[in-house]
Amino acid sequence: MNFQEALNFYQNQRKKMLAMRYVNFLSGWDMQTEAASGSIEADSEQMSVLAEYDYELTSDERFAQAVDTLFAQKDQLDEVLRHEIEVAKKVIEQTLKIPKEQYAEFSALTSKAYAVYVQAKNENNFELFRPYLEKIVEYNRNLTQWLKTDELQGYDVLLDRFEPHYTMAQYDEFFALLREKLVPVIRKLPTESQAKDPDWATQLFYKEGQHKFCEYLRDVMCFDKTRGIMKESEHPFTSGFGTDDVRITNHYYEKCFVSSLFSAIHETGHALYEQQCDKSLNQTLSGGGASLGMHESQSRFYENMIGRSEAFWQVHYKHLQQQFPVQLRRVSLKQFVDYINTAKRSFVRTEADELTYSLHIMLRYEIEKKLIDGSLEVKDLPAYWNEKFNEYFGIVPPTDTLGVLQDVHWAGGDFGYFPTYALGSAIAAQLFHAMNADFDVFASLEEGTTAKINAWLGEHVHKYGASKYPDEILRLATGEDFNPNYYVEYLLKKYK
């Protein structure tokens, strides 16, 4: 296969891979937002048949050959394709290093583990899940052996799969800073039972009204409605295909109306990243976000830095009051902004506020590190979780359901995923700092939309899609490497 043949083959195969991305997106969207419950099984069966086709495309030997050929002459490729080929080569090499049989066993294991995990969580029964988690940990320990390189060993191997170029060196420093600066602050916060919601916040806010205001927020954020839609689902998420089909969902709790507002802002943040990628990337495998952490940085930037700011609500709170005149008549802007920035010590990560969130991640990071290096065993996990939780939060989860069993990620086999969440928050703060050096971000909100912010992120982050590594994009956007100090400064200033 010569260079031109390799290029043709690669481009042709890539088209098919993109088509399968579309199908995977569409089917997932349909099953989560549309299909009747009794349709899911038959529809899923078809997707498992197509997964074989998907696998054939990526595991095709000629594809590997084409990538090899192009990699050997990568100086002749344009920048986007060069990056794509480097990434593809790495993925292919890693895939070849994983013994096929054990990979298949692991897939079967995680399929089963999910149902067991759900039962274990519902019944507060860690022992039920324990044998599955032990095997999952063992597989991940094996992964670190199979995939190790001169540069990456141990837990770093796993971290790199979810957030390339971020290793324990960075994370350790990052979390040490959080431990030093945030833990003392957080231990003084009220607990959930001490910090009750004000009565006005738990009134009935009818769903249609919430939906309407979320559409307003989406317009404020300049979501392009001709290239995307908003719908309901059990849990909010963003999905889509390329820049031109971007879909978000929301969920409305009538007794907790702020939930849908911040989900709308969060998911629209993800959506803007997708919509603002350079359109030329639609023809490549380099569309979409650069990494999990980078994607999360965008959703959290809009949700927290912008969406929870007083500057934002100074412009938009009156519209929220108009939507819910009875419920919010006597609630001042200050009361509202204070409420949406309440910090407290709570057990569940997904319900945590902006200040405490990253400590929940730190706990998981430290546990994963120990599970992978063998200094902690699964059987000792619940006790260790509670001990560490007490150390950081000064409270002990009353059940494993509210403790070690609360997250689904490990049941899915994913180790190394959690840290990207905290990374996202810290990157958001670093971008916020750089953006403020260019223009007064809060002042720009007076215009009524986030257009100026969108433009900055579009130019400095979004347009690159996944055509560069996330650390490289961060450097281009902010002029420096990852620096968690901005994040800690931001939090301490806000929650002083």
Added chain:
Amino acid sequence: MNFQEALNFYQNQRKKMLAMRYVNFLSGWDMQTEAASGSIEADSEQMSVLAEYDYELTSDERFAQAVDTLFAQKDQLDEVLRHEIEVAKKVIEQTLKIPKEQYAEFSALTSKAYAVYVQAKNENNFELFRPYLEKIVEYNRNLTQWLKTDELQGYDVLLDRFEPHYTMAQYDEFFALLREKLVPVIRKLPTESQAKDPDWATQLFYKEGQHKFCEYLRDVMCFDKTRGIMKESEHPFTSGFGTDDVRITNHYYEKCFVSSLFSAIHETGHALYEQQCDKSLNQTLSGGGASLGMHESQSRFYENMIGRSEAFWQVHYKHLQQQFPVQLRRVSLKQFVDYINTAKRSFVRTEADELTYSLHIMLRYEIEKKLIDGSLEVKDLPAYWNEKFNEYFGIVPPTDTLGVLQDVHWAGGDFGYFPTYALGSAIAAQLFHAMNADFDVFASLEEGTTAKINAWLGEHVHKYGASKYPDEILRLATGEDFNPNYYVEYLLKKYK
């Protein structure tokens, strides 16, 4: 390839073909009911990439070999597979007979023709569309040469592609009967402008109310909501995958409320056919309806024989009145039933009533026959259309938009499709007659649902899916061959 190898290959390939059926259904559904306007282009591109995969599956030489091998030993196959292999062999043979280049040219032609047709219709400009239609007719004339066999020549070749085993011999007899018995009756009907809608029927019936009543109708017809959904779209349609994912759409006109009611009944009729197929057919290519005509017979049976009957509304009209108490307070059951059975002479097929509908089809059948045998040329078509229309309806379309340009089918390249619509109506009447011999159909409606009717159709028609030819199913269900007399008798009795 020995018998067992052929069987394995066939079954494996069939799985992939089924998965592609799912994808095609899903993408079509999404584009017609969900995706934002600006997403359609990118999504469609992916489907055109996947169409290549679809084509690879069906045109795979090993697939043809497997079908040949199985066909040669078809006595060893079970009944369903034997039928499937017979059909597959015929399709493969036909495909091989069509010169590839001309097939590709034709595909490109019809893609372009659609847009031109829409413009021609909007501008009442037949000449714009004429060169395209001439090429489409020429291709169809060529098709009859390429695909002719000892049994099928000329227009019969095309008819057989849409409704196997129904030829000009049957259709000529059928339409001769309609011409003789119905034309004299229809020529005495009032025209559209003479038969105005009563004032109560054109009041505002708000959309949500219509939607709610359509859901009621769907329940009356026992549509299984755990295995299907109902949504809105520009034009009502039924779509889905297998028995377990069946979807229907509706469209609500606030100034013409009966439209959505009968669309709901019509589409649910299609849906019941799909939902009541034998589940074992889900693993095969023999699920779904036996043919276009057979499918249409089900939707029209429920819509016309049942849905427009006094017996049906004797049970359900009070619920409709409850849904629209202001609008229908002074409208009696008799007034309502008379209104929904009004017959009049009108120009447009899709808006025609039960009595006049088949004459619109007869006109198209006769024109297609002449276009294919060469006794009519496209340039003479508008004049011929109007002349014939006047002969049957005693009125002349004021424009080609309301005449020869009203239907999209020819622009799509389809000749031989139209007759299946009339066939469906006639088959519905034949089934109605046979059903009444087993039990009193109208009396069964007193139970409040169509359960007994569904059960009869499930047992005599639906369960077979496409595992038999439609004429065979009709024979099994009614004990005789296609007999259009039941249809004419039914119409003349109802509209005497």
